[in-house]
Amino acid sequence: MLRLSKLTDYATVILSFMARDNTQLHAAMEIASATGIALPTVSKILKLLVNAKLLISTRGAKGGYALARAPEKISIAAVISVLEGPIALTECSISHQGCEQASGCDIRDSWSLINQTIHNALEALTLADMIKPVQLQNPAWKQEILIPIASLYR
Template sequence: MLRLSKLTDYATVILSFMAKDNERICAAMEISTVTGIALPTVSKILKALVNAHVLVSTRGTKGGYALATTPENITVATIIIALEGPIAVTECSISQQGCEQAAGCNISGHWNVINRAIYNALESVTLADMIKPQETLIPVASLYRIENHNVSQ
């Protein structure tokens, strides 16, 4: 189903909450209470987001987490990569050593096209978009097809 993991889903919920009042420092405990996600799980997610430079953290009493930049500059692609690693639909698109399938696998180039398309779609939606009321987004819902898009002249 091309599903992303629950942790990534949680991450968007957490970040959406933090983006509503950005600049503010939130403790993991507070986020857990507000979102209803268990504290250890929240911690795990926040740590991953710090490693990916989506959040910055301060330790000690009064410490916590805050957005590293404005919600406009945080894309869905960045969030997904932080939690799940590089966006690639097939195994062979990541490890460059190609697949061991003897005969008919010269299709990896085509997967790369698809990967790029998906990546760009995910890169095009930011955290700021996510916290807008839904109505504003609906007109954008009619969408893209590669064959209609005359990119190569």
């Protein structure tokens, strides 16, 4: 599996929950019971999101968390970056050092293109999109979603 960690998955669940009611503060406890994720785990994720400036926290009694921006302005790519680091499939896409392949690793450029594609896809999708019901019945999306990536090489 092209795996995303569980924590990232939780983060999207938590943020989606908050995006649905963006007018008030949500305490960690409230989020935990609403989402079914254990409180310590929720707390851990919220802290990371605050550090990444995706959330704003208010301490003390009646405190809690709120989105730092409108849901339309928070991309899924940003959420993933917080929990997983840079979005890249292979190690050498991040750091070009340490690749000790004897023969020329000519496929690095190909990978970077693939990474770019995926990154763009995730960048275009926002929290606001996540909480809208999707019409999977719409047959148009199948064509629309195809990416002519192979053609880039010709």
